[in-house]
Amino acid sequence: MPRARATMRDVAAAAGVSLATVSRVVNRVGGIAPETRRLVEQAIEELGLPAPMPRGGTPKPVEGAVYVRCPYVLTDYFGLIVSSIAEALDRHGRQVILNAGEATQDDPVLRGLASRRDVGGAVLILPPESSEDLVRLSSRRFPFVVVDPRTALPRDIPSVSAAHHSGARQLTAHLTALGHTRIGVIAGPREWLAADARLSGHAAALADAGILPDPSLVRHDQPTTAHGYRAALELLDLDPRPTALVAFNDKAAIGALQAAAERGLSVPRDLSIAGFDDLDLSRATTPQLTTVRQPLQEMGRMAVSLLTRLLDHHEVEALHVELATELIVRASTGPASTIGR
Numbered sequence: 138m139p140r141a142r143a144t145m146r147d148v149a150a151a152a153g154v155s156l157a158t159v160s161r162v163v164n165r166v167g168g169i170a171p172e173t174r175r176l177v178e179q180a181i182e183e184l185g186l187p188a189p190m191p192r193g194g195t196p197k198p199v200e201g202a203v204y205v206r207c208p209y210v211l212t213d214y215f216g217l218i219v220s221s222i223a224e225a226l227d228r229h230g231r232q233v234i235l236n237a238g239e240a241t242q243d244d245p246v247l248r249g250l251a252s253r254r255d256v257g258g259a260v261l262i263l264p265p266e267s268s269e270d271l272v273r274l275s276s277r278r279f280p281f282v283v284v285d286p287r288t289a290l291p292r293d294i295p296s297v298s299a300a301h302h303s304g305a306r307q308l309t310a311h312l313t314a315l316g317h318t319r320i321g322v323i324a325g326p327r328e329w330l331a332a333d334a335r336l337s338g339h340a341a342a343l344a345d346a347g348i349l350p351d352p353s354l355v356r357h358d359q360p361t362t363a364h365g366y367r368a369a370l371e372l373l374d375l376d377p378r379p380t381a382l383v384a385f386n387d388k389a390a391i392g393a394l395q396a397a398a399e400r401g402l403s404v405p406r407d408l409s410i411a412g413f414d415d416l417d418l419s420r421a422t423t424p425q426l427t428t429v430r431q432p433l434q435e436m437g438r439m440a441v442s443l444l445t446r447l448l449d450h451h452e453v454e455a456l457h458v459e460l461a462t463e464l465i466v467r468a469s470t471g472p473a474s475t476i477g478r
Contacts, residue, residue: 145276146269151180156272157291163276201257202232203444204250208242208265213416214386214433215262218284221437222260229445231257247271251279258448260440263287280447282440288330295447295456297440301331304429304462305338305383308411311427311464312381313346316473317409321372321379322355323365323389332357332385335413339383360385365392373400373408380408380473387412387419390426394469405471415465424468432460 149159154177161169162177169177203226209215215237223233234256236246242265250259251274258280264271268288274281275294283296290296312320322339325332340350353375356368365384372379373396384390390412394404402408404424412419415430439458446453 145273147184148177148180151184152176156269157293160272160276160291161293163278201253201255202234203441204234204236204246204253204256204259205262206236206241206246206259206264207262208237208244209239209263211237213418214414217433218262218437221434222284222441225438225441229441231445247274250274250281251277258282258444260284260437260444280444282444282447284436284440286330288328290457292456295443295453295458297436297443297458297460298331299431299436300459300462301334302338302341304413304431304464305335306342307338307462307464308383308413308427308429309339309342310345311466312383312409312411312470313342313348315381315409315471317381318346318348318473319351319377319379319381320354321369321375321382323368323372323382323384323393324355324357325360325385327357335385354379358389360389362388362392362395365389366395367392369393369396370399373397373402381410381470382408383411383413385413387414387416387426387428390428390469391418391422394422394426404469407474409470409473411470415463419465419467422469427467427470428465430463430465432462435460 145156145159149156152159154173158169158173159177162174205219205222207215207219211219219237226233247266247270250256260282262284264283264287268290271283271294272291283290283294285298286296309320322336324336336355343350354372356371358364358368365388369382369392372382382393384393390410393410397404397408397410404410410426412426412428415428419426419428439460443453443458
């Protein structure tokens, strides 16, 4: 007998394959061996789950509003992304259902999205849900796009992000060209995909300059001004202290500026500081911040473009889109100081 409330994990276990493989079979993605596909489809049938959609025919475009989930405060960073998504969807004649605010982070909204008749698809911004939750939603053939994924996603789940690795590499290369060899890093949370990519870019730039990465110069923390301030103080208390600090975002960099002032350090004479994002506040500091510009609004527009193609059942060749970043050099970085080295 079919099991009640069977899940895609049950299918994976029954067929002896991964969740990602089950998702690829359900979504009719190529690259699956015929025998593997047969085992998965047999498990789906035995467990009573909906069968994969057959090939052929021309399905009608998906109707309904687009559910935009951004479980964070809509300040300058997230506000820019959400606004661009809403504007792009309006141009496509799509209504928006917005789920936003930190209080919504623990809401189990993904579980019921695929069964909502008023929702045709979704854009999920930095979703706090696990990759397994996203695979499960994808397995129900519900169209959605992830903006700035927190964790690595299977190949068949569409996503849009910035080029974190290359952006961080350019920033650190800028600092090594100025003579900095001891660079402190205020990184994001360890489990964030962007934090890993930026650390990788930082390490690559150090290697280009013949410098070995020093784990003692890295602090993982939340990307806020308060946490940036705390992490910067720890790094500045090292002996010898760094001559430059790179922060996960502009907010953390502002915290680093506060820490430098508290330690009596002049920026950039005694200490260079750089951020990431190029938010408006990066131009409101003294000195103005060197940073890496993320194309936040273009990320939102690209997500809508991908989702619209999915809703209209058009072929999408590039499921993981990475948009270029740009190094913005301002007055907060300068030649390495010999003080404290």
